[in-house]
Amino acid sequence: MKGFGLGLRPRHYEAILKSSPRVEWFEALSENYMVPGGRPLHYLTRIRERYPVVLHGVSLSVGSIDSLDRGYLAGLKALAARVEPEWISDHLCWTGVGGRNLHDLMPLPYTEEALRHVARRVRTVQDFLGRRILLENVSSYVAYRKSAMSEWDFLAALARDADCDILLDINNIYVSAFNHGFDPVEFLDGIPAARVRQIHLAGHDNCGDLIIDTHDAKVIGPVWDLYAQALQRFGPVPTMIERDDKIPPLGTLVLELDRARAISGNVLRKKAA
Amino acid sequence: MRELASLQLAFQDHVYKPGRKMERAMLATRRASAARRLRIYANAYRLRLAEVLGNDYPGLAARLGEERFARIVRAYIAAHPSRHTNLRWYGAGLARFLQHSSRGRDRQALAELAQFEWALGLAFDAADAPLLEVDRLAIVPPADWPALRFVLQPSVQLLVLHSNAPQVWRTARAGGRKIAMSPRRTAVSWIVWRKGFEPCYRVLEADEAWALRAVKHGRDFAQICSGLRRFAGGEHAAQRGAQLLRNWLAEGLLSAAALTSRAGSQGRRRTSRTRRRGARAGA
Numbered sequence: 001m002k003g004f005g006l007g008l009r010p011r012h013y014e015a016i017l018k019s020s021p022r023v024e025w026f027e028a029l030s031e032n033y034m035v036p037g038g039r040p041l042h043y044l045t046r047i048r049e050r051y052p053v054v055l056h057g058v059s060l061s062v063g064s065i066d067s068l069d070r071g072y073l074a075g076l077k078a079l080a081a082r083v084e085p086e087w088i089s090d091h092l093c094w095t096g097v098g099g100r101n102l103h104d105l106m107p108l109p110y111t112e113e114a115l116r117h118v119a120r121r122v123r124t125v126q127d128f129l130g131r132r133i134l135l136e137n138v139s140s141y142v143a144y145r146k147s148a149m150s151e152w153d154f155l156a157a158l159a160r161d162a163d164c165d166i167l168l169d170i171n172n173i174y175v176s177a178f179n180h181g182f183d184p185v186e187f188l189d190g191i192p193a194a195r196v197r198q199i200h201l202a203g204h205d206n207c208g209d210l211i212i213d214t215h216d217a218k219v220i221g222p223v224w225d226l227y228a229q230a231l232q233r234f235g236p237v238p239t240m241i242e243r244d245d246k247i248p249p250l251g252t253l254v255l256e257l258d259r260a261r262a263i264s265g266n267v268l269r270k271k272a273a
Numbered sequence: 274m275r276e277l278a279s280l281q282l283a284f285q286d287h288v289y290k291p292g293r294k295m296e297r298a299m300l301a302t303r304r305a306s307a308a309r310r311l312r313i314y315a316n317a318y319r320l321r322l323a324e325v326l327g328n329d330y331p332g333l334a335a336r337l338g339e340e341r342f343a344r345i346v347r348a349y350i351a352a353h354p355s356r357h358t359n360l361r362w363y364g365a366g367l368a369r370f371l372q373h374s375s376r377g378r379d380r381q382a383l384a385e386l387a388q389f390e391w392a393l394g395l396a397f398d399a400a401d402a403p404l405l406e407v408d409r410l411a412i413v414p415p416a417d418w419p420a421l422r423f424v425l426q427p428s429v430q431l432l433v434l435h436s437n438a439p440q441v442w443r444t445a446r447a448g449g450r451k452i453a454m455s456p457r458r459t460a461v462s463w464i465v466w467r468k469g470f471e472p473c474y475r476v477l478e479a480d481e482a483w484a485l486r487a488v489k490h491g492r493d494f495a496q497i498c499s500g501l502r503r504f505a506g507g508e509h510a511a512q513r514g515a516q517l518l519r520n521w522l523a524e525g526l527l528s529a530a531a532l533t534s535r536a537g538s539q540g541r542r543r544t545s546r547t548r549r550r551g552a553r554a555g556a
């Protein structure tokens with residue numbers, strides 16, 4: 001799968017079917033369609049007839065010390081059988097322990113112990129789903145004193161040890177770099193190019209002391225610049241804009257996506273020359 | 274996994290009940306202390322769940338007004354750590370919570386308002402099922418009718434309410450003037466289901482409510498008609514049964530999945546076996 005995509009959002013269902021926007025693919029949030037029936041599955045099915053779709057989840061909790069949620073995995077596998085996504089992704093994080101759920105992408109301590117634990121679980125998930133998954137770097141506001149390596153070293157080691165792929169969220173790199181004071185380019189340099197299958201772009205909220213990742217605004221200039229640097233390093237990677245809140249009309253996002261197309265065109269032309 | 278486990282448990286506890294312990298496990302910078310950083314997770318947790326409840330209960334929220342709804346939501350979140358993988362189900366306990374935990378004379382009516390609104394939500398994404406069509410029934414031989422069993426389509430829910438919750442919900446959603454929430458002396462039955470993509474609802478007469486429950490419990494058409502005698506009197510019961518059935522078909526309440534009658538299903542099985550044998554003979 002190639003090109004540029006958008007996150008599939010309910011308020012755009014009708015517009016997508018009516019206008020067939022020039023978008024190469026859509027990313028559907030798995031949990032929104034892990035319901036018995038009705039409108040969500042109806043629209044997903046109809047949109048899937050016209051566009052490739054990838055599935056993006058938030059509930060795998062691959063980093064948790066709880067045992068894997070087999071019910072969730074079975075639901076995800078059933079959804080995948082129905083949607084036939086190009087790939088399935090979730091986040092490098094944990095979402096709760098002790099049978100409880102914080103419904104948030106909680107950061108992990110980057111330790112050898114955590115790496116072994118997560119790698120084992122990723123392999124189990126991949127065996128169960130019968131395919132490789134992509135894991136995405138999250139925005140974070142805390143860093144554990146116990147961490148013994150950088151986030152990018154952890155992600156790179158995980159991709160190697162678990163044989164999984166990577167979804168890079170350029171905005172999240174920018175946010176975490178600001179919040180923890182690291183160089184975002186160093187992050188990019190630490191990621192193995194062959195593992196990067198997809199890129200997310202998004203906006204955020206800068207509070208001055210910290211950046212809160214809200215995914216509710218336009219992509220800002222420095223994140224576009226970082227995107228250009230990512231393409232410089234990784235070559236062409238399927239890219240999408242991810243807007244979770246204050247969602248504008250479909251046409252607005254299609255236009256914002258044009259900026260990604262333009263940047264990608266520029267970078268790759270220069271790279272080829 | 275000892276270190277990872279203790280960090281996750283402590284962090285989760287911190288989200289539920291912020292304290293100083295977790296701060297020591299996190300790095301601080303000149304710009305932002307560990308406390309400030311951790312607060313983002315604690316706040317985000319409450320905001321996220323509150324948003325979900327607001328989306329699930331817009332009618333209740335409109336009825337209560339922003340402040341009172343926010344107060345109830347805060348109390349619910351404090352009392353209900355999520356145990357769901359999917360946020361879709363987090364609000365399931367709100368009606369119960371209102372009934373048992375809220376004070377105020379209107380708590381019974383508010384609980385029913387929440388119960389009713391949750392039922393609409395369940396109807397929204399209930400399983401799809403092909404609907405029973407009139408044509409399908411038309412080919413049932415008259416002799417098979419008494420033993421016919423119907424199946425309600427998956428979105429159908431039967432509610433018994435002691436208040437005017439559906440009317441209160443409708444005016445609240447329409448932004449109309451507040452109508453009084455009145456407890457009724459007698460219970461009234463309602464049906465909630467999905468037609469196309471839209472949840473809908475209506476009140477049920479006592480005999481129809483009884484008949485729908487009978488369908489749900491697997492009674493056959495003869496049993497339903499005879500039960501209706503209690504309401505309609507002997508000779509009108511069969512007529513009323515037929516009328517209800519017509520309405521249910523028109524409203525899409527019945528599923529095509531499992532129309533069964535003992536005689537009918539045997540008949541079908543016989544035919545298919547004969548056909549198969551015939552096919553083999555021809556090949």
Ligand SMILES: [Fe+2]
Pocket residue numbers: 136169200242
């Ligand atoms: Fe993302």
